[in-house]
Amino acid sequence: MHVGMVVLGLSDGTFVVFALIAVALVLFVTEVIPNDMTAVGIIVSLALLEPLTGVTPRNAISGFANTATITIVAMYMLSAAIQGTGIVQRLGVYLADFTQGNEKRALAATVVTTGPIAGFINNTPVVAVFIPMISDLAKKSGMSPSKLLLPLSYAAILGGTLTLIGTSTNLLASEFASTLIEDRGPIGMFEFTALGLVILVIGIIYLMTIGWRLTPARIPAEADLVEKFDLEDHLTKLQVRPGSAPEGLTISELEERTEATVRVLQIRREDGTVYVATDTDQRIQDGDVLTVHGSLQAVNQFRENQGLRQLVHEDVTEETFTQAETDGVLEKAVVPEASQFVGETLAEARLKEFHRTTVLAIRREGELIRSGLNEIRLKPGDLLLVQTTPNSTQYFIESGDLVVIDEDAFDRMAEADIDDIAPLSPKTPIAVAIMIGVVATAALGVTPIVIAALGGVFMMVLTGCLSTADAYDAVSWNIIFLLAGVIPLGIALDETGGSEVIAEVLVASDAFLPLLGVLLLFYLVTGLLANVITPVATVVLMIPVAVEAAAELGANEFSFLLAVMFASATSFMTPVGYQTNLMVYGPGGYEFTDFLKVGGPLQFLLAVVTTFGIFQIWGL
Structure with missing residues (x-):
């Protein structure tokens, strides 16, 4: 009855904001238009409907000046500088030496290496670098790459819970903590690292045991590329x-x-x-x-x-394409979210004319597309089978427009010096020192994380570790526009009382749940939402609600905020819930249900572990 009265008492402004959120959710899920353009539409709509939404034009564009947004831009650039050192690539070579063709070692090396790295470097480029290495590692171990690629993505997601800079949702949560919770500043660099370590360790144990058994071997271990794409x-x-x-x-x-x-x-x-x-x-x-x-x-x-x-x-086989006078090659390549080809048809991309590359097939969401290719509009996560040249392959690798999966890399590594295959930049010590300085100054409270990160970018460029062109190219601007577009939604929910309405509906659960159960409920609702729409949009919508609900319950507001933060950062159940899931979707040949089967138990396991961990460390 109480909930019904709350709903009936909604103001016109609240109805309008809820309607905008509903439309945005539909567009996020269906992707009729790109998510970043949906976010731009949100900005315009909130400003035009100011009398009802309470969001002024200045507030509508405030997401672009938000501390979290600027920090995320800087972290993209810092990650690019670290990638350019060659450290991650060198680590991949050592990883191959360690596994020695053993399946369990290959799995252990994949998850134990990826997780900690993702705590300090943006996990999307980390996965982009590791996909080719892991695919080749699977080949050398005589196992299906499907058995390793899903754990690779999940380990990268788990690693994001280790530090404040591990993922964009952590940085957004820190901003909310300082603005919504009285007498509370931003979240510290390592404030939740203890719980993040527990989550990472339990996640790795799951992936090494139950997850290993549940992960399907979709791609045959020794299949010819022509067979893998059923092109006979x-x-x-x-x-x-x-x-x-x-x-x-x-x-x-x-x-x-x-x-x-x-x-x-x-x-x-x-x-x-x-x-x-x-x-x-x-x-x-x-x-x-x-x-x-x-x-x-x-x-x-x-x-x-x-x-x-x-x-x-x-018969036409993979070998047919490796005998060309001009060194023609057959390769697999993933379309990353930041690729310039996203949204273009193959005819518009003009890969053949500009890059001497012909697309033979596309694997998308478990479906193989082998005809009418020129009219296919490319999406993030598409796996392409291409006939190309080594020079074009090198261009795609350097530009980041395609993530090329070279399954013979380790063969060449065995025949060449490691400094030729994975050379370290002369600037490596400087870049690493700068990154350590950024983390240390932010962790010690010398300066806010946004200033530390921007200072790090300045030093990277000043010392020649990063060019300005590479710095700007490294930023996933679609993610930045998405961030800037959904942040005003949080403002609108606050201005119209929408957060209070949702909070009261969820708070009603305390009539039949203990306070710890209500916290778990918030985690589960947030996690499910993050798997359907983007984690960024979820954290913006749910943190104000969680803080409001905690206030009404007389509970610890920071504990509820953390529950939403961790739930948003750990989306395992769908390929669209997190960028890294989308990146391994095609190369692993997965079906949508594979993410539910493997990620579902992990999601609910971590819901219980995280909720109890928050209770133990920060209380209720």
Whole structure:
């Protein structure tokens, strides 16, 4: 009855804010438009509806000047500087030496290494660096990469609970702590590290035992890349006969003359020389064998129209693409969230024209897309099978537009000096010293974390550890706009009394739950919400509610804030709940339900552990 009266007593402004939140949640889940653009729409809507929302235009854009937002920008830049030292790559080489082909060692090395690193460096680029290494490590251990990639993502998420700078939600929570809780400043750098260590250790134990058994082996350990993407019926060898239409034409001229949706990938001469289509202007000759990509129907139409002969007894395999005169290669590559290709169709991305790269298939959310590729709009987490060149591969690695998964890296490492494979920058000691200085000055209270981080960026650039161009390129600006857009929602909830309304509804649970149970309920609700929408949006919406609820219950407001912070930072049950989950989704060949099966028990285990830990350390 009490809850019903609260709902009936809502003001017009509260209804409007709730309606905006509902629309935003739908857009976040469906991704009809990118999440950062949804956030921009929130800013505009709140400002235009100021009489109802209580959010002025200045308040609507205040997220861009928020301490947490600026700190996160600086941390992206600092992480890029540390990545540039080569330390993480060097660690991957040592990791390979340690495992020695043993499955359990490979798993242990993956989770024990990734977790602590993610406590100090943004975990998204850490996972981007480790995906190729872990995939190759799985290959050398004779195991499916699926068995290691999900634990890799989960370990990176767990590591984010170790320090204030471990994840963006921690920094947002710190900002809320200083503004919403009376006589309370920002959260200290290592204030919750003790509980974070417990969470990390329990999470690692779970991943090494129950999680290991639950994680499926979706990708065969020794499968050829053509088999992995089920392309046997989409790749064909056609031979040029005397007088056939393609004779004397270049590949581009041939493709311009045919209406069939078939792409010629390479030419193999009778003397064994192979030319990659994107990197040659050779004219087609009698006897040449063309490797073509297209559906069975399209290839048959192309063969008949051009007067070609199909080599039915010659299968196209991964090896077919490794014999090119121009060093053509077949690679897997993940589209990261910060890639310039996100949102573009393959036709718009013009990978073939600009980067000598042809996309043969896309693995997305458990689905394989092998035809009509030019019209496919790329999304974060897409796994692409590409025919490309070593120079293009190097460009993608350096630009970060694609995360290339080189499964033969360790073979080359065994044959070369470690300084050639994973060289350390001459600036490594300086960059590490600067990063230690940032952490130390913030931890000792010498200066706020935002000033320490910005000072660190300044020193990185001043000492040549980081160029200004690389600094700006390192920032995931879509995340920054998302942050800046959802922060005003918290202001609107506070101004219209929306936080109080939600808090009263949740506080009503104290009629049948003890206070510890109410804290656990907040953790569970927040965790479920973070798995559906972004953790950033969840922490902004739920922390004001949690603090308000704690005040009404006469409970420790900081304990409730921490419950929301930890729950938002640990999203395991869906691939869209956290960026790193999305990054391993395609390379691991996972299905959506795999995250529920493996991440669900871990999520609820940590809910109990974290809630009890908060009770023991900070009280209720």
